Amino acid sequence: MTRASILTTLAFVLLGGFGGYIAQILHFPxxxxxxxxxxxxxxxxxxxxxxxxxxxxxxxxxxxxxxxxGVMIGAQVSPELLELLPAMLASFTAIALFVGLAHGGNYLIFRYIGGYDPATAFYSGTPGGLMESIALGEAAGADIATLTMQQFLRIILVISLVPVGLSLWMGAPVGSASGITLAHASPSDFSHVHLVVLTGLAGIVLGKLLHLPAWQLTGPLFAAAAVSATGLGVLDMPNWMISVCQVVIGASLGMRLGGLRGRAMLHGTWLGILSVGLMLGIGLVFSLILVRLTGQPLDILLISFAPGGVTEMALVALSLNANPALVTAHHIWRIIMTVIELAFIGRYVQPRVL
Known part of the structure; x- marks a missing residue:
């Protein structure tokens, strides 16, 4: 990295930190x-x-x-959660169906209502796998700025609308707006940081070797889940450290949206609202069915289908007195199913359709 790049990166991280501070004051999710x-x-x-x-x-x-x-989320896995996995077969099957229905419906919205070209509409409509969708869409000739905008809007709308909607329903704030965090360590407690770092590094290597979807996140997540579930170590970290991570990730994503103009953003936001509304509607139908089959509460099932940020949905689950790892397991499965679908269509269907 050049000196100019280092200074630019530092400037945007500081700007992101300021934006995060303002958003916290405003109680944003x-x-x-x-x-x-x-x-x-x-x-x-x-x-x-x-x-x-x-x-x-x-x-x-x-x-x-x-x-x-990824380590933070994986640390929520416990032996008790693993015992629940056989009972999650019905909901995992429903999520596989959800991915196909949501993606198909989103394609119709972006192609015929939004007027996007086939490749841009297809990769803009994926209900997960943000980085994979952007990479594959770029290779397929999609409009990368529009695709990036729609994928980010999906996440932003879901992590904004779902916690707010549940807060109104429950009569009290849920998720990060309620002040709940996945961190348990005190601000000055660094006793577990070395294990967090080692677990994260091991997870990165594991994820890349196994070609896991979103390997930068899922590799450390699975590594942390193994450490936590087996009792090999404690992976607590200070809340400020998690906030810094979120600022850096937010800054890196925000850079991709720079340069889009107002009309394109308004058009994309309207399409994003239609898309997210469709996906949440499909998720609600599946949740109503699964309430009888699984015995899980409706609100927990609904956030398990919400195609937004894994971290925020885990925080919502925690504020509803549910195990966040249970919700996270469903979201990781959604990402896996999306990537498998993209790989299949990219190999057998896309050359004849897009």
Whole structure:
């Protein structure tokens, strides 16, 4: 990295931190990630001339902090959760069906209501696998700026609307807006940080070797789940450390949205609302069916289908007195099913259709 790139990265992380702080004051869901994303997207648009030509947010930096988030989520896995897995067969089957129905419906929205070209509509409509969708869409000739915008809007709308809707239903804030965190350590407790780092590094290597979907996140997640579920160690970390990770990830994502203009954003937001409404509606139908089959509460099943941020949905589950790892397991399965679907269509269908 050049000196200019380092200074630019530092400036955007600081801007993201300021945006996260403002979002926390305003009680936004997932404030440090969402606030950072919005602030850096605005900054990269308003100050585009000050950004060095060809600058990209360093992915190596993003990878480190994404791995910590993966460890944080995986640390919620417990032996009690593993005992529940056989009973989750029905909901896992429903999520596989959900992926196909949601993706098909989203394609129709983006293609025939939004007017996007086939490749952009197809990869904009995936109900998960953000980075995989962007990478495959770019290779297929999709409009990468539009695709990136729609994928980010999916996450932003879900992590905003679902916690707010549940807060109104429950009569009290849920998720990160309620002040709940997945962190248990005190701000000055670094006693477990070394194990968090080692687990994250091992997970990165594991995820890349096994070609896991979203391996930067899922590799550390599975590694942390193995450590936590077997009792090999404690993976607590201070809450401020998790917030810093969210700021960096939000800043790296916000940079991708820089340069989009108002009309395109308004059009994309309207389509995003239609898309998210469709997906939440499909998820609600499946949840109503699964209430009878699994005995799980309706609200827990609904957030298990919500195609948004894994971290925020886990926080919502925690505020509803449910195990966040149970919800996370469903979201990881949704990502896996989406990537499998993309791989199949990309190999056998896409050359004849898109």
């Amino acid at each position: 997932l404030p440090f990630m969402l606030g950072s994303l919005v602030a850096t997207a605005l900054g990269s648009t308003l100050f585009a001339r000050a950004i060095p030509e060809g600058y990209l947010f360093p992915q190596q930096v993003r990878l480190i902090f994404l791995a910590v988030i």
